[in-house]
Amino acid sequence: MLYKIYQSVLKEILLLSRDLGGAIILFVMPLVLVITVTLIQDSTFKQTGNAKIPILLVDHDHGKVSQSVNDNLAKSNAFDVISRFDNQPITEAQAKEAVFKGKYQLAIVIPADLSHDLQAKIDQNVNKIMTSFGVGDSSATATDKKKVTQKEVKLYFDPAVQIGFKNGVMSAIDQMISQIETQSIYAAFKEQLGETEFDFEQQSFINFKEIVPTIGNKEVKPNSVQHNVPAWTLFAMFFIVIPLSINIVKEKSQGTFVRLQTNPVRTWVVMAGKTITYLIICMLQFYMILAVAFFVFPHLGLPPLHFNFSLMLMSLVALFCGFAAIGYGILVGTIAKTQEQSAPFGSTSVIILAAIGGVWVPVFAMPEMMQIVARCSPMNWGLNAFYDVILRQARLVDVLPEIGLLFLFFLLTTTIALLYDKKKRTV
Amino acid sequence: MQPIIQINDLAKKYKDAEFYSLNHFSLDILQGEIFGLLGPNGAGKSTLISILCGLIDPTSGSFSIKGLDYNRHAFALKKIIGVVPQEYALYPTMTARENLVYFGSMYGIKGRDLKDKVTQSLEFLGLLNFADRRVETFSGGMKRRVNLIAGILHEPEVLFLDEPTVGVDVQSKNAIIEYLQRLNRNGTTIVYTSHHLAEAQEFCTDIAIVDQGRVFAKNTPQALIAETPNAKDLEDVFLSLTGKGLRDAV
Numbered sequence: 249m250l251y252k253i254y255q256s257v258l259k260e261i262l263l264l265s266r267d268l269g270g271a272i273i274l275f276v277m278p279l280v281l282v283i284t285v286t287l288i289q290d291s292t293f294k295q296t297g298n299a300k301i302p303i304l305l306v307d308h309d310h311g312k313v314s315q316s317v318n319d320n321l322a323k324s325n326a327f328d329v330i331s332r333f334d335n336q337p338i339t340e341a342q343a344k345e346a347v348f349k350g351k352y353q354l355a356i357v358i359p360a361d362l363s364h365d366l367q368a369k370i371d372q373n374v375n376k377i378m379t380s381f382g383v384g385d386s387s388a389t390a391t392d393k394k395k396v397t398q399k400e401v402k403l404y405f406d407p408a409v410q411i412g413f414k415n416g417v418m419s420a421i422d423q424m425i426s427q428i429e430t431q432s433i434y435a436a437f438k439e440q441l442g443e444t445e446f447d448f449e450q451q452s453f454i455n456f457k458e459i460v461p462t463i464g465n466k467e468v469k470p471n472s473v474q475h476n477v478p479a480w481t482l483f484a485m486f487f488i489v490i491p492l493s494i495n496i497v498k499e500k501s502q503g504t505f506v507r508l509q510t511n512p513v514r515t516w517v518v519m520a521g522k523t524i525t526y527l528i529i530c531m532l533q534f535y536m537i538l539a540v541a542f543f544v545f546p547h548l549g550l551p552p553l554h555f556n557f558s559l560m561l562m563s564l565v566a567l568f569c570g571f572a573a574i575g576y577g578i579l580v581g582t583i584a585k586t587q588e589q590s591a592p593f594g595s596t597s598v599i600i601l602a603a604i605g606g607v608w609v610p611v612f613a614m615p616e617m618m619q620i621v622a623r624c625s626p627m628n629w630g631l632n633a634f635y636d637v638i639l640r641q642a643r644l645v646d647v648l649p650e651i652g653l654l655f656l657f658f659l660l661t662t663t664i665a666l667l668y669d670k671k672k673r674t675v
Numbered sequence: 676m677q678p679i680i681q682i683n684d685l686a687k688k689y690k691d692a693e694f695y696s697l698n699h700f701s702l703d704i705l706q707g708e709i710f711g712l713l714g715p716n717g718a719g720k721s722t723l724i725s726i727l728c729g730l731i732d733p734t735s736g737s738f739s740i741k742g743l744d745y746n747r748h749a750f751a752l753k754k755i756i757g758v759v760p761q762e763y764a765l766y767p768t769m770t771a772r773e774n775l776v777y778f779g780s781m782y783g784i785k786g787r788d789l790k791d792k793v794t795q796s797l798e799f800l801g802l803l804n805f806a807d808r809r810v811e812t813f814s815g816g817m818k819r820r821v822n823l824i825a826g827i828l829h830e831p832e833v834l835f836l837d838e839p840t841v842g843v844d845v846q847s848k849n850a851i852i853e854y855l856q857r858l859n860r861n862g863t864t865i866v867y868t869s870h871h872l873a874e875a876q877e878f879c880t881d882i883a884i885v886d887q888g889r890v891f892a893k894n895t896p897q898a899l900i901a902e903t904p905n906a907k908d909l910e911d912v913f914l915s916l917t918g919k920g921l922r923d924a925v
């Protein structure tokens with residue numbers, strides 16, 4: 249039995265080595281994928297990125313508020329604020345057209361008299377409070393009783409802009425305006441109290457401090473590489489489904505699989521040969537990606553992968569992810585009749601599994617029903633196990649449930665494949 | 676002589692098929708025979724060979740090879756039979772030697788024994804000089820010969836051949852027939868299907884003409900010709916028994 253498995257492994261290695269183009273794709277494409285996605289994801293979340301997003305600012309206010317918005321946006325380093333076209337101030341109509349045509353992603357329109365009206369509203373409110381305490385200027389309350397209408401800062405977004413970006417920008421602007429309002433309120437109180445030397449502490453009283461896991465006394469702060477490498481390595485490993493399923497379909501179409509069925513060898517022995525070979529490939533892919541993340545990423549301007557996790561445990565998780573991917577590949581290859589069926593189905597289903605598994609969007613951000621579906625996805629088990637090891641400093645016992653499920657998935661898919669193959673013979 | 680293959684009341688009806696491909700099919704094949712299984716397209720020959728090789732299960736009935744009942748000893752049966760399918764069931768990107776070493780190893784042949792068997796067979800069929808070339812570069816005749824060797828490396832007691840000489844030149848055909856006759860002299864029983872009736876008449880010791888999933892006639896080629904009125908050769912016997920209507924199997 250072992251001899252036959254060994255010979256099957258040799259055969260698979262020979263077949264792979266004879267398809268040099270295919271072998272290069274197997275190893276190079278996952279690397280290209282991980283590097284590309286990490287570069288993109290990293291720059292998206294970087295605050296000091298070189299690429300700034302140009303945004304239009306239509307200033308009808310010309311006051312303190314618009315100046316503050318302008319200054320804050322410019323300070324953020326993420327935006328390049330444009331307020332003039334051909335040396336002329338941008339009009340709202342121009343801004344709207346440019347954004348809706350996709351030339352710019354965002355336009356902010358600050359209404360006329362915003363600074364003045366904001367100040368008036370604050371003065372009215374502060375005065376009212378002070379008067380109720382008997383220290384206000386009652387004559388001022390009488391004269392400044394004019395109605396101040398609510399103001400709207402208009403935001404125009406390119407319809408192609410994603411909701412995440414939209415929400416981020418809206419929240420940043422909201423925060424900016426709240427800060428201006430707070431400062432104005434403090435200033436109004438100060439003026440009413442007539443305390444020129446009295447200074448309010450305007451810094452936020454409540455701050456956030458992120459507590460991250462530590463190893464010894466050293467904080468382990470996750471960077472984009474720690475997040476992206478496991479996710480995209482897993483994704484790349486699952487792409488083994490395509491060459492493996494094509495390999496099985498080819499064996500069926502060229503008659504070698506039928507010949508093997510007439511030989512005194514069990515189908516599972518043949519599949520074991522494939523499993524071992526493709527597991528070796530999966531592990532090589534995994535170590536190559538780790539090596540690139542460690543050695544090459546810093547040269548690409550990315551943070552390096554910090555090896556502050558157990559490589560042994562990480563390898564174990566990768567091994568079981570490989571098992572799950574191979575089981576799925578065997579199932580696809582057994583059921584598909586042609587390469588035209590197996591290749592597109594294999595690739596599309598891997599992308600779907602990745603989406604369900606939380607590779608694109610975190611599971612916690614998914615709708616409730618999709619979260620339930622995600623919990624049944626092998627890629628989700630793999631991803632969780634990878635994150636457990638890399639980011640949560642997990643031990644073997646912590647990842648046992650996930651790797652157990654991954655192996656169960658392998659057993660289930662290969663059993664279905666073998667039963668399906670057997671059933672075909674009773675046609 | 677003892678029958679090495681005993682087929683009892685075998686039937687096969689494919690899912691959704693209107694008719695039985697094999698219908699109460701019974702046949703004995705004696706040890707040491709070169710047995711020709713002849714019939715028009717769709718007669719049931721390939722279905723019978725596929726069942727005897729363990730590729731598909733019969734709907735009912737049973738068969739045994741060398742006393743081993745299929746229903747109880749399916750795996751053991753595969754050790755004593757050899758199969759040469761009609762298509763080139765080889766890995767095109769592997770060399771002839773690599774293909775043969777792999778398929779030989781699936782019969783448990785190892786080490787020096789495996790190497791020697793591969794070399795000797797390649798030499799006998801005139802392929803030793805091409806042993807280390809990829810099969811995809813071979814002509815049809817060369818592929819057919821490698822295909823044959825892959826089925827006989829383990830020296831089977833019963834060899835099933837599905838049209839082993841189809842699409843090959845006269846030289847390759849001659850080499851294949853000679854090799855099969857040598858195997859037969861060494862004790863291998865051969866079960867062979869072909870549409871080359873002249874070849875079958877010359878090569879086979881016994882013949883069954885099958886149609887509609889049943890045996891229409893079974894005897895030596897000479898006896899079949901003699902039994903059939905106005906028959907000069909096996910083709911006349913064949914047409915007389917199976918008719919001249921076209922048989923387009925789908």
